[in-house]
Amino acid sequence: MSSSAWSDTVLQLLRRMNNFYSPGSRRAKCFRFEIDGAHVGWIPPRVAPLLTRYPDVFTPPDGGAVSLVPRLESCEERSEAVDAVLRALRQEGSLSCLKGWRDENYSVMPKFSDPPLMWMERAATSLFGVKRYGVHINGYTVSDSGEVSMWLARRSPSKQTYPGLLDNLAAGGLAAGVSIKHTLIKECQEEACIPAAIAEKALPVSTVSYTYEEEEGIFAESQFVFDVKLPRDFKPRIGDGEVQDFYLLPIDEVKELLATDDFKPNCAMVVLDFLIRHSFIEPDTERFYQEFVEGLHQTL
Amino acid sequence: MSSSAWSDTVLQLLRRMNNFYSPGSRRAKCFRFEIDGAHVGWIPPRVAPLLTRYPDVFTPPDGGAVSLVPRLESCEERSEAVDAVLRALRQEGSLSCLKGWRDENYSVMPKFSDPPLMWMERAATSLFGVKRYGVHINGYTVSDSGEVSMWLARRSPSKQTYPGLLDNLAAGGLAAGVSIKHTLIKECQEEACIPAAIAEKALPVSTVSYTYEEEEGIFAESQFVFDVKLPRDFKPRIGDGEVQDFYLLPIDEVKELLATDDFKPNCAMVVLDFLIRHSFIEPDTERFYQEFVEGLHQTL
Known part of the structure; x- marks a missing residue:
């Protein structure tokens, strides 16, 4: 995909995920x-x-x-x-x-x-x-020469929502009365068999917020975003069956994928936030840089 | 300052900096x-x-x-x-x-x-x-034991705006036709005598956006934010006279200061964004975490 087509596609994704704010909503x-x-x-x-x-x-x-x-x-x-x-x-x-x-x-x-x-x-x-709140975790590795790769999950074909699409390493909704860190550790354990000793090292870095409407309702969500740098010899494993597979992909490949229909949309937003915070996108070469940051943090 | 008073003060700062959106504006x-x-x-x-x-x-x-x-x-x-x-x-x-x-x-x-x-x-x-656009640079160091300190500038008493207040390591407005990276390197050189070889290593990480009204007008601004990790033996020096002094302060002290009147307000926002991205603020212990992220990225 050309760089300009990638930018347009990502901007469209952010607009769709914030379509409740758009004039025609x-x-x-x-x-x-x-x-x-x-x-x-x-x-x-x-x-x-x-x-x-x-x-x-x-x-x-x-x-x-x-x-x-x-x-x-x-x-x-x-x-x-x-x-x-x-x-x-x-x-x-x-x-x-x-x-x-x-x-x-x-x-x-x-x-x-x-x-x-x-x-x-x-x-x-x-x-x-x-408004619904949740936790999303970016899992990544860094090679000796500094190259970043990211772990992605592929959702099980039997998931109620977005079956078969790409997802972050782990994610889950915040149930009433449960802490954010507890939710993170639980989801890491259940979905990806990540031991608590590793999940506890995940760092809180951001939130991603958006509001979209679909035929059946209005989805106002904020996700608490964590990054966890994983040991290179660590492999997530399928846990509770919500995931069918995990992939470790070079960050450039992840960047390409996030502009495809293969990604669960809010997970693509969490990856976009990662790419911005980790300087894989530069404001002089990405004309929508400011619109991207805006689109990741919309609130009424 | 108690942790709860700090949180309230920071939330008030964000509300003031976005007062153009508030019902009474x-x-x-x-x-x-x-x-x-x-x-x-x-x-x-x-x-x-x-x-x-x-x-x-x-x-x-x-x-x-x-x-x-x-x-x-x-x-x-x-x-x-x-x-x-x-x-x-x-x-x-x-x-x-x-x-x-x-x-x-x-x-x-x-x-x-x-x-x-x-x-x-x-x-x-x-x-x-x-809308006005600018560039702000967080300069920081990391000790052998991993402790983070941040360089702050104190604005010259003769500055037209916010004289004598604390500022980021360097910052400047984006003039028509000039690139973001060029502005960053120029401001680093002029304000803090940072050689281009160091300034070029600054990483784009975010934008901070807000709109406030004052008696004399409406200020709609977006700042492109960069982080630069500085060698520990490097010291910024007064350049063009816009700055009267530089301080290297432990991050906890910077955190305390940002909730005081001693900080230029938009620079305090840039520091808050740094604290969030670098996990010095946690969503389970900071009740306004989500409101903070929101307040740093407001746009009409």
Whole structure:
């Protein structure tokens, strides 16, 4: 791929992953999802009428917002009431994303630094556009002559989302009440059989944030990014079956791949962030350098 | 300073440096500055009537925008026409920022990757809220035991802006038509007597972007950030008199300082970005980690 085609493709990827901010998006038609006056997400127009059928839980749309009724005062009350609605909707079968029910609770809060206002089943978060947090780990090696290679995983063909695509060494969502470092060590162990003694050496270096809309919902996500420099004789191994293979590739090859459809899009963003931080992309030769950095850190 | 007070102070700094995005800002009252239909800046309400006194150059406000008249078709024509207006306004003396006229032209374009639509005197850019680009260099050393120290400059008491405050090792604005790397090498040489052989080893690692408003205008800026690991026996020296002193400080001390009024605010942001990329801040212990990364990369 020519350098200019590569740049255009990567810019398009970043635009797609931030399409909720673009002028043509459904954003103006979405309802703000509010809890106790705090804005915590965006409800697509198609979803709002399904929720407001439950007036004991959700208020009717008011001033562009759908809220939890004030009666639900505690984190527990809100979580349980919404969970009951979601289980009823899942029963109906009209919302396809609920078929991927995971029994995994995510915290819902306006900002990561705020205490959670409720918990919500992971599979339902895109119906409310609530922000999801996760951890992604770049694993790399450096040869004696300084050449950098990166470990990539290929997702199992049976994964619910993005089957068969390239992924970072390990990654996972941040469940309610679990620390970032703990999530990192657990995912490294489960997905790639990386012992805790190695995973603990991973360094926090960045976050990558984006918001995109698809037919079935709004995906607002921030990933905490870690780099781990691996011993050259270390090989990740298939763990829990979420991965079908691992590859150690020269960084130039990884750079080429990230502009292809073979990469899970948010993982390609995490690699792009790595390439920028490790100076594999230069601002005098990459005309979209500033747009790339921007596109990796979009937030509403 | 307690860790929690430090975090609050840094978050406040980022909010101040992005106050043009905050709900209480003048943004809603500003006029978009457009050239040939492209949005390139924001004109404060106080400035617009001064410009539209020159109907040969600026259109009357229309739909919230002030534009250059269509007659000005080329980059040269636009630059010369606006320059003549700015020189007349400078003569009048009503706009204090024009007293700092530098005879230094900045490119004006919607995005960094676009060709320039015109050039504008650096001192006038805040009257139009056009984006300014610059280069900032973090200089650091690593001891045998791995301890990181950072070189900071103290600005000369005679500097036009932020006299006497702490700054990065070297920094400078990107003049029209000059490459980023060239600007970096020139500023390293002029401000800190760093030979090109060392400056050339600086690595591009990030950009830091923000938009703030002050009484006199709107400052939309993106800084290309470089790190240079310096030999431990190397000492920067005062060059062109923009700096009064250099200090090599342990990274913990630099971290403390960046939350004080002793730091030029955008330089504190560049240091914060360094602290994040080099893992001196961890997301499990710094509750504002994600907000920090967000605040370093804000763009409209």
